[in-house]
Amino acid sequence: MIDDAVGLLGRTAVRTLRGIPVVGRLLGAAPSFDVEGRVLFITGAARGLGAEIARQAHARGAHVALVGRRMAPLQELADDLGERAAAFEADVTDSDKLQDAADAVVARFGGIDVVIANAGIAPPSDTIATIDPAAFERTVEVDLLGQWRTVRAALPAVIERQGHVVMVGSVYAFFNGVLAASYAVSKAGVEQLARTLRVELAQHGVSVGYAYLGFIDTDLATEVFADDHVGAVRQAIPGFLTRPMTVQAAAAAVLSGVDRRAARISAPGWVAPMLATRSLTTAVMDDVLMHNSGVTGAIRTAEALRAKEVVERAGVTDR
């Protein structure tokens, strides 16, 4: 028992020290998990981050299983990549379809080394009081439960290969979820899933990482930024927090986490220090947002807009 605790502390210390320049080099290279020749099961691979992870991993010699809800774009990407790529249809809200996809990937490629739970959606920008309950619950269904279902379906195969799991999360795991609560709730929940899995799977030789990503230049961010309320919040907070990174940089960060079997992946560069000091940054952030007139104005406008829509809908129903 004491031996186990000392061993764990020692491994944790070595991992931490490896991250420090110069000192880290003295400790030698971290265990490497090169994707070349490995099988990656990637959800939401039709476009955005999932598609870019698939492209980069494939270019490095991986077999990529492109999983998603629309077969046509997945197949188009698979055809484009050629050998070592195949498309599999599965909506992450459907456990049976995900299990069928995982089984089909094992049949096609012989196993699964890495699962990248990536599929996700963004909710409409509304407050908790005014959001359509169906929209709130749909986000949790896809972004939280979809990731749980993905991992659950692929897990037996990943355990067999002593592989690696990546939960694609967001800085919203610890950022305030103002006007995006269902998204933040999901990303925070997924962080807990990843941490729990990391402990539960260690004895099977499986590692688990959570990706704390800032905004990425994909359709998801474009749609979120098109919303007027989000525009008002962006005006009110420092610009670097919402400046999107390229999808190439985000995908490279995720794959570098796979290479290192990293527990935490973060990008862009400002995320790591905020994460390390999160009890301070979250307390300051909540307080600043509460008292920022741009943010309170955006909340008021969002509420007023929904109230107007409800009145208009009621008018249409009465006629």
Ligand SMILES: NC(=O)c1ccc[n+]([C@@H]2O[C@H](COP(=O)([O-])OP(=O)(O)OC[C@H]3O[C@@H](n4cnc5c(N)ncnc54)[C@H](OP(=O)(O)O)[C@@H]3O)[C@@H](O)[C@H]2O)c1
């Ligand atoms: N963009 C950002 O700023 C940002 C920042 C941090 C984290 N992330 C996370 O990164 C991940 C990828 O997002 P992205 O920016 O690449 O978004 P995106 O460009 O909108 O792509 C999302 C992908 O997920 C798929 N998807 C959505 N719902 C699905 C479902 N029910 N079943 C299966 N697939 C589904 C979409 O399929 P269709 O093509 O069929 O719609 C699409 O391929 C998400 O988890 C997101 O939360 C994004």
